[in-house]
Amino acid sequence: MSKKAVMVFSGGQDSTTCLIQALPLYDEVHCITFDYGQRHVAEIEVAQKLAKQLGATVHKVMDVSLLNVLAISSLTRDNIPVPTVNSSGESLPSTFVPGRNILFLTLAAIYAYQVKAETVITGVCETDFSGYPDCRDEFVKALNQALKLGMEYDVRLDTPLMWLNKAETWALADYHGQLELVREQTLTCYNGIIGTGCGECDACNLRARGLNDYLQNKTTVMQSLKHKLQLK
Numbered sequence: 001m002s003k004k005a006v007m008v009f010s011g012g013q014d015s016t017t018c019l020i021q022a023l024p025l026y027d028e029v030h031c032i033t034f035d036y037g038q039r040h041v042a043e044i045e046v047a048q049k050l051a052k053q054l055g056a057t058v059h060k061v062m063d064v065s066l067l068n069v070l071a072i073s074s075l076t077r078d079n080i081p082v083p084t085v086n087s088s089g090e091s092l093p094s095t096f097v098p099g100r101n102i103l104f105l106t107l108a109a110i111y112a113y114q115v116k117a118e119t120v121i122t123g124v125c126e127t128d129f130s131g132y133p134d135c136r137d138e139f140v141k142a143l144n145q146a147l148k149l150g151m152e153y154d155v156r157l158d159t160p161l162m163w164l165n166k167a168e169t170w171a172l173a174d175y176h177g178q179l180e181l182v183r184e185q186t187l188t189c190y191n192g193i194i195g196t197g198c199g200e201c202d203a204c205n206l207r208a209r210g211l212n213d214y215l216q217n218k219t220t221v222m223q224s225l226k227h228k229l230q231l232k
Contacts, residue, residue: 002027002028003025003026003027003028003118004026004027004028004029004030004112004115004116004117004118004119005022005025005026005028005029005030005117005118005119005120005121005158006029006030006031006032006108006109006111006112006115006117006119006120006121007019007022007029007030007031007032007056007120007121007122008032008034008104008105008108008120008121008122008123009031009032009033009047009050009051009056009059010033010043010047010123010187011033011043011044011045011046011047011048011049011050011051011186011187012043012123012186012187012188013169013173013182013186013188013207014123014124014125014161014169014188015047015122015123016050016054016173016181016182016185016186017123017161017169017172017173017178017182018121018122018123018160018161019031019050019051019054019056020054020172020173020176020178020182021160021172021176022121022160023054023055023056026119028057028058028115028117029056029057030056030057030058030059030060030111030115030117031047031051031056031058031059031060032059032060032061032062032104032107032108032111033047033048033051033059033060033061033062034061034062034064034067034103034104034107035061035062035063035064035065036064036065036067036068036097036100037065037067037068038068042187042192042194043187043192044061046185046186046187046194047059047061048061049185050185050186053185060111062107064103064104064107067097067099067100067103070098070099099134100134101122101124101132101134101135101139102134102143104122105120105122105140105143105147105157106143106147108120108122109147109151109153109155109157110151112153112155113151113153113155117155118154118155118156119155119156119157119158120155120156120157120158121158121159121160122140122157122158122159123159123160123161124140124159124161124162125159125161125162125163125164125169126162126163127162127163127164127165137159137162137163140157140159140162141157143157144156144157160172160229163228164225164228164229165210165213166206166207166209166210166211166213167210167211167213167214167217167221168214168221168224168225168228169210170182170210170211170214170221171214171218171221171222171224171225172225172229174214174218174222175222175225175226175231183195183196183211188203188204188207189201189203189204190202190203190204196208
């Protein structure tokens with residue numbers, strides 16, 4: 001029986017790194033990109049290109065535009081500005097889309113049930129995150145248990161980046177020989193600019209700071225990554 005995984009795939013740094021990591025580990029990797037009327041359609045186009053380029057078994061774009069109606073966020077509304085560096089303060093940033101990961105992971109698990117995949121992979125991370133409650137390990141574990149109970153199916157929500165900082169995520173791409181691809185072809189920027197991005201939004205700042213940390217401390221960061229993920 002073939003080993004299958006379903007990947008929640010946005011074409012950003014984190015999910016692309018997860019895809020690179022997963023491809024050698026599974027016989028089939030099915031990528032799902034969710035179209036929720038996000039600010040930039042480029043996100044979907046980048047995901048389609050990268051999934052094909054990297055060799056995903058299947059790539060599906062699923063329409064979840066209902067989320068756009070329900071969830072008001074700067075990622076779903078053009079008239080709400082995206083936060084610049086340190087502009088969010090202590091409250092949830094305007095880029096938080098309430099319920100997004102609840103919906104995405106639930107739909108991905110339903111798809112996994114249909115194709116008999118044992119694992120759903122997502123690039124959420126608690127270490128270097130923007131304060132989103134649906135990126136926390138506690139949330140993922142709770143949802144995983146609910147999905148198992150609700151479907152009577154032993155699906156596993158896998159979060160390979162959960163305890164990595166951004167420098168270590170860059171190191172993981174480099175470990176697999178794909179640092180330049182992730183650096184130049186992924187889309188993380190809230191303003192929809194591929195690669196290094198706009199350089200002003202929170203997402204670009206976090207990405208650039210992590211890359212600089214990695215490039216300045218390659219040996220130390222790589223050792224830390226290998227220890228955390230038990231890589232050789």
